[in-house]
Amino acid sequence: MADQTQDEEASPEVQKRIQASFDRQGLMSHLGARISHIAPGRVHIVLPSRPEVTQQHGYVHAGATSAIADSAGGYAAFTLFPEGTDVLTVEYKINLIAPAVGDHIEAIGTVLKAGRTLTVCRLEVFGVQDGRRRLVANGQQTLIRVNGPEQ
Template sequence: MDILEFGRGILQKQPFSVLLGAELEKFEQGFAELHLPVRDELKQQHGFVHGGAVSYLADNALTYAGASVLGQVLTLEMKINYSRPAIGERLIARAEVESHGKRQAVCSCKVYALKDGEEKLCAIAQGTVLVTG
């Protein structure tokens, strides 16, 4: 089994990720890309994707990126900056490992909203993930 299929299996064991409809599109050493199809249940009153859904996607992408170099991890901390409302058909989170040791990794993530074939940056996150085992 390759790392992408392994990662997709892990995602399917996360009830919250399944509820939201998250999809793991890329997973390789030091990098992860998750997608979230946008539907009305994920939007707030102005029609934008709720910040909690954007934050979830960034958090999970950061964790996947860190896990690719460390194994089983949990998020220790995360900071997110929202740069524009998330409007579109799909959110795309691309996370990469910036630095890591044996027990933790610092990762960054950019979240894009895909609308009519164009990606627009809507959030930037940074987090630290910690080995759990």
Template sequence: MSEPQTTEARFTRAHLEQAIAISPFTNWVGTKLVDFEPGAVKIAIDVRNDMTQHHGFAHGAIVGYMADTVCAWAAASVVGDVVTSEYKLNLLAPAVGDSLVATGIVVKAGKRQVVTRADVFAVKDGQERIVATALATIARV
């Protein structure tokens, strides 16, 4: 498969770090860029009390944010500026832990859209437990 765009159009680690710095919501969540390579991104957050729901685990909206963000950033690392067109999130277990980690990869990049996949893990006492998985369609801007 030929690459959809040249390297100059792809977002770099520096682009994503800048996105973190200027996004009020991303800052509020406390998103950290853990790993980066074209087509694969890993992010993490510390779970705070104001991110939990009535049972004390991370709210599904925060888990969804993690999946959406890591999918979009993985796509951006291949094709440049993007927005999420849709995503399907499967919540697999309560997100109980001190932090959440999400990995996103590009499944296929086309001319107009990028299909991506994400897994979200809760980390407690150093142990990761998968809590959600997602597929997303990311559109080029």
């Protein structure tokens, strides 16, 4: 799954379902995050750097970095789930490997293994400054497919 091309886009129906779910997330709205790319098994989320998301040294806070990584992985998995289902994180681990600095940070969630119930994703977060990307965090996540809300 992880070797799919970055240029491939999800179907319009899947993109609409992912974006609608993302738009219901209060935390992503509060942080100012947005989805920048939706492909089968891969989602990118961008978070602009601004004082409200930084810690005391001026770096993007680990909580904000982790939150967008978690959402990117969750939505990457969700792109592969059938209509009428939903996604929840079971667990994730993230390593903060460099200060999160730049004009913005970008989280990329990529499905490594899609199962009937559990899906495993790779999480990467890059600091982006003047078009140059630097890896600032990486991790792995397990997600569970659940039945969607009853209509």
